[in-house]
Amino acid sequence: MNPHEDGLKRPVTGSLVKVLIHSRDDRGMVLEEYASRCVRREEIHELVTTDQHDPTPGAVVDRVGFLGFVEIAAGGVIDRGDEVRADGHLIGTVLGFDACHFPNHYNVLIAVDKTATGPDLGLTPEMEVRFG
Template sequence: MKIDPYKAGKFKSSPYAKKSDVRGPLVVVLDGKIDDRGLSLIVPISRCIKKDEVHELILTDEATAHPGAIVNRIAYLGFFTAEQSGVLVEGDKVTLNGQVVGHLAGFDETHMPNHLNIVIKTTELKTGLELSANPGDQIVFQLQVKG
């Protein structure tokens, strides 16, 4: 029998102590907001992504956004390409050209295997266009160790 340690509640805190940053350029800038999107964030707090994969970045200002939650209020940031394989973890600090956009809230697999929806919790709900993002701008996910 397969047991998912996240669903089984075996972790009392994140097991991630150190990891490489995951980075890559935006390849698409999006401009759209939805108040009733209904994204279903998966329970696991991490996902592996492969070099050269393209994934969607979605922002939310919902304070309750976390693995296992439903997220409705969203703004589309864009799509980015991973420059190297790596692991994304809930709580990762997410920057756009060195400016903090927010922290990774979780993942929605609606469009898999085409791409993963990466949901980022932010304080100000803005689209990629409203953030003045451009193709080629650098996205970085950096582990935030809770201490």
């Protein structure tokens, strides 16, 4: 984040609506050029972990673990670098966004030390997810 451009914001919160259990080493997600995305109340977006940390627009992300889908509670802005927490526990930080399924949903890519899936982190439906 650029301290000369980014101001204070409220956290974006939501609830997990589906836990995902799979991972891939050949996913081919592509990082969008945008460092932030606005999200609306009741939108559903996919959470994806990766141990590939290159934030360059167009970077290909192959190693991924799928966490699940989150329903946004109130509109807000998710920024690259935001901490992502589930039930208060730190998962990682937002690396960026893949829009291969947009406008249905964004893939929110989360930088982690070791790629993980929903069950790896003990995620359950209705668990609170917080960005910020």
